[in-house]
Amino acid sequence: MTYLSDDQLMLKVVSQCADSFTELVSRHVDALHAYAYRLSGNPSTADDLVQETWVKVWTHAGSYKVGRVKLSTWLHTVLHNKFIDHVRKQSKFSRSEDYADLALQAPASFEPEQQSQQQDTIDEFAQLLAQVPENQRAALLLVHRQGFSIGETAEILNLSSTATQSLLARGRRTIRSADTNMRRESHEH
Amino acid sequence: MNIDQFLTHLDTFGADLDQWSDPLERREARAFLLQSLEARQAFESAQKLEALFISDAQNSHKAPKHVLDAINKIAQAHAKQPHANNDNAPVHLTANQPTSWIAREYWPTATAAAIPLILSFAAGVGFGLQPSDFDEGSIEYADINSWVYADSLTESTIEFSAFFPAAQEGLDNDAT
Numbered sequence: 622m623t624y625l626s627d628d629q630l631m632l633k634v635v636s637q638c639a640d641s642f643t644e645l646v647s648r649h650v651d652a653l654h655a656y657a658y659r660l661s662g663n664p665s666t667a668d669d670l671v672q673e674t675w676v677k678v679w680t681h682a683g684s685y686k687v688g689r690v691k692l693s694t695w696l697h698t699v700l701h702n703k704f705i706d707h708v709r710k711q712s713k714f715s716r717s718e719d720y721a722d723l724a725l726q727a728p729a730s731f732e733p734e735q736q737s738q739q740q741d742t743i744d745e746f747a748q749l750l751a752q753v754p755e756n757q758r759a760a761l762l763l764v765h766r767q768g769f770s771i772g773e774t775a776e777i778l779n780l781s782s783t784a785t786q787s788l789l790a791r792g793r794r795t796i797r798s799a800d801t802n803m804r805r806e807s808h809e810h
Numbered sequence: 811m812n813i814d815q816f817l818t819h820l821d822t823f824g825a826d827l828d829q830w831s832d833p834l835e836r837r838e839a840r841a842f843l844l845q846s847l848e849a850r851q852a853f854e855s856a857q858k859l860e861a862l863f864i865s866d867a868q869n870s871h872k873a874p875k876h877v878l879d880a881i882n883k884i885a886q887a888h889a890k891q892p893h894a895n896n897d898n899a900p901v902h903l904t905a906n907q908p909t910s911w912i913a914r915e916y917w918p919t920a921t922a923a924a925i926p927l928i929l930s931f932a933a934g935v936g937f938g939l940q941p942s943d944f945d946e947g948s949i950e951y952a953d954i955n956s957w958v959y960a961d962s963l964t965e966s967t968i969e970f971s972a973f974f975p976a977a978q979e980g981l982d983n984d985a986t
Binding site for chain 1: 818
């Protein structure tokens with residue numbers, strides 16, 4: 622079977638080709654779900670965000686302009702907008718409550734001791750993320766976890782590059798401060 | 811470069827010095843790291859932080875199966891005919907064909923709009939235009955009514971001139 626690029630597949634999705642859609646889903650769904658999971662801190666919210674994103678891809682495939690941005694950038698933009706809608710709808714939305722239910726798990730493929738260490742790292746990471754406001758968290762995740770450049774992150778967040786750099790700087794300061802506080806508390810106990 | 815400038819750049823661009831925008835600043839930062847303990851501590855702290863993100867990204871996160879199943883149903887639900895497993899095959903525009911459009915979206919609306927029209931027509935035939943109403947007597951009666959109505963108009967004119975004789979005179983003068 623001939624390998625088709627993301628853009629070639631999207632052109633077929635515009636024409637309602639279900640197979641091309643399935644292929645795109647298999648390529649991008651894991652990365653999107655990971656981002657949604659870390660961003661929202663809630664597995665069921667992540668599920669909803671990812672599903673809504675793919676519904677939008679299927680129904681509004683024509684709004685993707687081939688060559689303007691990478692497909693992965695566009696997909697993250699769609700998902701991020703869904704996340705903003707979600708936050709706005711949740712009038713009682715609370716970061717700390719949402720993250721209290723966080724059940725991040727180390728992959729089962731690790732050895733027990735390695736898995737325990739990995740779980741500690743993941744817990745620490747989740748706790749740090751919980752201290753960061755959503756927009757700063759989004760910027761940090763996009764750059765450091767999802768591997769986007771500052772320009773691509775600016776595109777996803779609909780900000781200028783300067784504003785994105787400022788957001789990243791504030792995010793790093795917030796997370797560093799949270800890290801210091803967490804270490805101080807653990808020493809006190 | 812001083813410590814404040816270094817920390818500002820570290821916060822803005824992160825611990826990967828290759829990502830710093832200005833090549834001159836990159837060189838200055840590398841030199842400053844050798845001189846300043848505070849800069850080295852901040853740099854190592856930033857590296858540890860970024861390592862957390864990278865470590866998380868390296869965990870092979872998989873979307874749950876129920877999510878994948880739900881997503882794959884999106885396309886199946888919208889596309890009436892599954893596309894052949896051949897990427898070179900022409901794309902079928904099943905969902906966009908006009909006939910399919912009408913069948914799926916417009917028939918319910920058209921049917922709903924037609925129902926009141928049909929009921930109105932039926933009501934008109936059933937109550938207003940029955941054949942028994944069209945006998946000759948009815949027509950004559952209707953004609954008589956129209957004559958009576960015409961007579962009453964004539965009488966109204968006479969009454970008007972009786973109450974306003976001056977106006978009647980004026981009319982007569984105008985006539986002459």
